[in-house]
Amino acid sequence: MSRSALRWSLGLVLLGLVLVFVPVNLTDYGLPYPGLKRYGTYIMTLWLVTAVAAMGVNLIVGYSGQETLAQAAFLGIGAYTTALLTKAGIPFGLAFAASGLLAFVVGILLGIPALRVQKHYLAFVTLAFAVMAWLVFRNEQWLTGGVMGLSGIKRPVVFGINTRPFLTFYWFVLAVTAILTFCMWWMLRSPWGRAFTALRENPVRAESLGIDVRLYKLLTFAIGSAYGGFAGALYAPLVEFIDPSPFALSQSFLYLLMVVVGGAGSFLGPFVGAAIAVLLPEWLRFTETYYLLIYAFLVMLLMAFCPGGIVALVLRLKAALLPKAGKVQP
Amino acid sequence: MQFSKLAVAATAAAIVLGSPAFAQNSVLLPVIIELSGGGATVGNNWKNGVELAAAEVNAAGGILGKKVEIPAVDTQTNPGVARAAIQRALDDKPVAILGPIYSGSVKASMQLTADAEVPQIMGGEAGDLTAQGSKYIFRTSFGQNISMPKLANYLRDGEKAKSVAVVFVNNDFGKGGRDAIIKELNSRNIKVAADLSTEAGQADFAADVIKLKSANADAIFIYLNEEESARFLREAKKQGLNKPMIGETTLLGQKVIDLAGDAANGVKGHVGLTVDAPIPAVQEFGRKFQAKYNYKPDHNGLKGYISVYMVKAAAEKAGKLDPKAIAAALHGMTITPDKVPGILMEASWDNTGEIDRISFLAEVKDGKQVITQTLPKLKN
Amino acid sequence: MAEILQLVIAGLATGAIYALAAIGFTLLWQTSQTINFAQGEFVMLPAFFALVAMNWFGWPFWLSCLVAILVSVLLLGMVFKVIVVDPMLKQGVLPLVISTIALGLLLREGAKDFYSAEAQPFPYIFPDRQVSVLGVQLSLSQIGVLLIALAVIAALQLFLSRTRTGRQMQATAQNPTVARILGVPVERMILYTFIINAALAAMASLLISPIYLAKFSNGEHLGLAAFVAAIVGGFNQVRGAIAGGLLVGVIDNLAAAYVSTGYRQSVPLILLVLFILFRPQGLLGRREERAV
Structure with missing residues (x-):
């Protein structure tokens, strides 16, 4: 094993351990760390769910250079699908798969006509779709519970383990997120995934190399949307109650914002972006109502000076401070 | 390399997230309320009403000798946010939850307060809120x-x-x-x-x-x-x-x-409730509120104000600051202004948390609400 | 019949306001490839400038309106261009889009935190009386709004087609490179479009706020309406934006009355998608003029 690969796997194991033990109270084991309570763990879980949805946006925006303004709507599709199916007694695993599949199919149906026309029109079509999906969630009370929402969504039993306790559910979501992250990583490293990057860098050249640009764009859009569906399938049992508001258009804007802030086209970008959108407000509670104001202001600064997002900013700072370290970046 | 730094950052994040906040020797009444979004008006009225009552109660020695603390959290008029906020508030072992007002937010969160056995004194008016079988939900105004x-x-x-x-x-x-x-x-x-x-x-x-x-x-x-x-x-x-x-x-x-x-x-x-009611105590409340916050309260200001005195009266009846005992004490209780002046008008709660009180017929004349008739309590 | 007529007139009145917002949207896109996702907030905010002038400084309503327009031109026109758009142009389209989304958030939260989270009453410019035309009761205020909006639009059209500066602006909009070769001061023309956009947004704000009440969240609906109007009308034509705005206003009202209130918002959006699929050049647009 080469030194850098060793360092990578060590880092990965360390990160995994930290994420697994973050919410656990370690004082019983003689360590001065109290863990997280119910709410802190809830927020960590929400961060993971948000990151899954953001990964999908990153695939669409960062890797294939398109724009989506409907990720919250796909989250909604996944959340309502899972909620309705599990309430009907169908096992969570099936509901989870159905949520992703439905989002994928809707993504294809939306993408086929939209990609026929010019670049920004996919963004416009997704915007219209986001509003319409939200109207359906609101108005079809017989199905979605309308504005009253759906409550009593059960957390799944996995391999005989009930994930109802907040810590168990966190670990469950962590495991699912890890699998989905691995899938995304594998997909981007495969020859198929490398074509995405080629496509983003130079569509004309990619086309001349025999890559069907439209098919790739369509598939990336649908897969990215499916990640939204998966995130929704996790969101419903996390909150145990869903109503239309988290799936509104303004939320879709926030997903796009967080991916670009984290770093569109960088693998860690969505996690950083989701952390800033979900974890940071908890830290910055003292800023109270001004949080979004400050956030918006910082986003504008970031876009003006470092449109690559925070990941790019960190890399740039590092390159400036440690000229040598910059070279070994993977 | 990158990952290990992330790990350090995540640990730091975790430590900050898990910090306890409130002292144990106070009466913790988290106000979970609509401060922005569609319910901003009603929520701010409620919050100010609570603040006014809490200041009076604290000035008079608190509840059973302990000071009242009323940290307010904004639900953004969003049921999901309200639910998360109540979940967070319940971690701090409150005596009661005050709010929210929007029935959808109440419905999304009332299971949590029922599970935690903490009374939730709220402003929702949807008819079915009290029909869900929760022993911990209490109205401050009439249901539909x-x-x-x-x-x-x-x-x-x-x-x-x-x-x-x-x-x-x-x-x-x-x-x-x-x-x-x-x-x-x-x-x-x-x-x-x-x-x-x-x-x-x-x-x-x-x-x-x-x-x-x-x-x-x-x-x-x-x-x-x-x-x-x-x-x-x-x-x-x-x-x-x-x-x-x-x-x-x-x-x-x-x-x-x-x-x-x-x-x-x-x-x-x-x-159901108005500061223009022909009752001196209610009008006096209106004047105090106006003097302190510089606007005329609506019925939600009254509801918030009363909610604090409901906790006080019930805690004193129960004789202890135990959430479960307070909820039990409120059921079937009638609070009268001669014993608890802050309740303003005699009010009774039945075993589902439904309220009974006098109410009014009114009309708007020249930009003012004018009471034309007083309707009696349903049961005496 | 009387009902439909009333609905159409009411729709034209709000539609004319949408058109004001849509024109600016189109102008910005043409001259600087700026898709302004903060356009709705640009219409929401000027009413608050007027409220500040009235309630904090005690100025009369007409003066406050004038101040609102001037402050808008300064902040939402010039400052917006120099501070937000100019540094971003070299970064490409996506960062600029994100930046305007963030700006929208900033303005919305700013109005909420520094003025109020609650809706504010805003005076009518016209008396709210009714007139009877051919046996149909019509609102004087609606007719007034319609007339003002149409007058502003007509003045703009005259300016664009009859004055030298106006024609230079049109040249810039159609092809900045060629315009530059022909000696048009392109940079200055672009600045003018930002100023006109801000002034139109301020007009729209003063006309819509008596109906909507001034509230920080108004931009969400207005932005969407302007956006749909601009695309339906054809993204590259001022006339298109006007037609788009009026169409969206009327359709919205008819949908509210005859389809369902729950889905009224979806009708203009369905229209948007249909246009994108079957007539992407818009109602009055011409295919070859489209940039990108």
């Missing part, structure tokens, strides 16, 4: 199951209306009210000339008003939230819709009058 029959009586006897057009807002509050009033109108043989749904946050009521003009009912029953009520009344005046406009507490509230201007004149209806 009580206010709508009173209103239907008024439409029949006061307005002598043979047909009524109903305009409601398509949310938990509006739908609940619409179902209740239509049931009451049908049982009194009053025709429903139009049944118009509008959206929460709707900005433009031109189409709705035009439809109502052609419906030609004897009276129009308006059941919208504050801002929408004002927009509707302004549009109605602009378009010359000259029919009696009848509503429930909200429509005659101060905020609607402020926003609608002279378009609110002539509006009539039933009012």
Whole structure:
């Protein structure tokens, strides 16, 4: 094993351990760390769910250079699908798969006509779709519970383990997120995934190399949307109650914002972006109502000076401070 | 390399997230309330009402000798956020939760307070909130199951209306009210000339008003939230819709009058709670509130104020600051102003958390709400 | 019949306001490839400038309106271009889009935190009386709004087609490179479009706020309406934006009355999608003029 690969796997194991033990109270084991309570763990879980949805946006925006303004709507599709199916007694695993599949199919149906026309029109079509999906969630009370929402969504039993306790559910979501992250990583490293990057860098050249640009764009859009569906399938049992508001258009804007802030086209970008959108407000509670104001202001600064997002900013700072370290970046 | 740094950052994040906040020797009453979004007006009224009461209670020695703490959290008028906020508040072992007001937010969160066995004193008016079997939910104002029959009586006897057009807002509050009033109108043989749904946050009521003009009912029953009520009344005046406009507490509230201007004149209806009530203690509350916050409170200011005194009275009856005992004490309790002046008007709670109290018929004249009649308590 | 007529007139009145917002949207896109996702907030905010002038400084209503327009031109026109758009142009389209989304958030939260989270009453410019035309009761205020909006639009059209500066602006909009070769001061023309956009947004704000009440969240609906109007009308034509705005206003009202209130918002959006699929050049647009 080469030194850098060793360092990578060590880092990965360390990160995994930290994420697994973050919410656990370690004082019983003689360590001065109290863990997280119910709410802190809830927020960590929400961060993971948000990151899954953001990964999908990153695939669409960062890797294939398109724009989506409907990720919250796909989250909604996944959340309502899972909620309705599990309430009907169908096992969570099936509901989870159905949520992703439905989002994928809707993504294809939306993408086929939209990609026929010019670049920004996919963004416009997704915007219209986001509003319409939200109207359906609101108005079809017989199905979605309308504005009253759906409550009593059960957390799944996995391999005989009930994930109802907040810590168990966190670990469950962590495991699912890890699998989905691995899938995304594998997909981007495969020859198929490398074509995405080629496509983003130079569509004309990619086309001349025999890559069907439209098919790739369509598939990336649908897969990215499916990640939204998966995130929704996790969101419903996390909150145990869903109503239309988290799936509104303004939320879709926030997903796009967080991916670009984290770093569109960088693998860690969505996690950083989701952390800033979900974890940071908890830290910055003292800023109270001004949080979004400050956030918006910082986003504008970031876009003006470092449109690559925070990941790019960190890399740039590092390159400036440690000229040598910059070279070994993977 | 990158990952290990991330790990360090994640650990730091975790340590900050898990910090306890509140001292144990106080009475913790988290205020989980609408401070932004569609419910901003009602939520701020409630919050200020709570603050006023808490300041008085603390000045008089607190509850059972302990000071009241009232940290406020904004639900953004969003049921999911309200639910998360209550979950967070319950981690700190509160004595009771005060809020929210929007029935949808209450419904999304009431299971949590029931599981944690902490009383939730809220402002929701949807009829079914008290029918869910929670032993920990308490109203501060009438549910629609009580206010709508009173209103239907008024439409029949006061307005002598043979047909009524109903305009409601398509949310938990509006739908609940619409179902209740239509049931009451049908049982009194009053025709429903139009049944118009509008959206929460709707900005433009031109189409709705035009439809109502052609419906030609004897009276129009308006059941919208504050801002929408004002927009509707302004549009109605602009378009010359000259029919009696009848509503429930909200429509005659101060905020609607402020926003609608002279378009609110002539509006009539039933009012569960109002600072204009012909009761000296209530009017005195209105003056104190106005002096401190520089605006005239609506019924939600009263509801918030009363909620603190409900906890105080129940805790003193139970003799301890135990959430479960306080909830048990409130069931079947009648609080009278001669014992607890802060309750302002005699009020009783039954075993489901439903409230009973006197109420009023009112009318808006020259930009002011004027009480025309006082209706007695249902049970004495 | 009277009902439909009233609905159409009410729709034209709000549609004319949408058109004001849509024109600016189109102008910005043409001259600087700026898709302004903060356009709705640009219409929401000027009413608050007027409220500040009235309530904090005690100035009369007409003066406050004038101040609102001037402050808008300064902040939402010039400052917006120099501080937000100019530094971003070299970064490409996506960062600029994100930046305007963030700006929208900033303005919305700013109005909420520094003025109020609650709706504010805003005076009518016209008396809210009714006139009877051919036996149909019409609102004087609606007719007034319609007339003002149409007058502003007509003045703009005259300016664009009859004055030298106006024609230079049109040249810039159609092809900046060629315009530059022909000696048009392109940079200055672009600045003018930002100023005109801000002024139109301010007009729209003063006309819509008496109906909507001034509230920080108004931009969400207005932005969407302007956006749909601009695309339906054809993204590259001022006339298109006007037609788009009026169409969206009328359709919205008819949908509210005859389809369902729950889905009224979806009708203009369905229209948007249909246009994108079957007539992407818009109602009055011409195919070859489209940039990108």
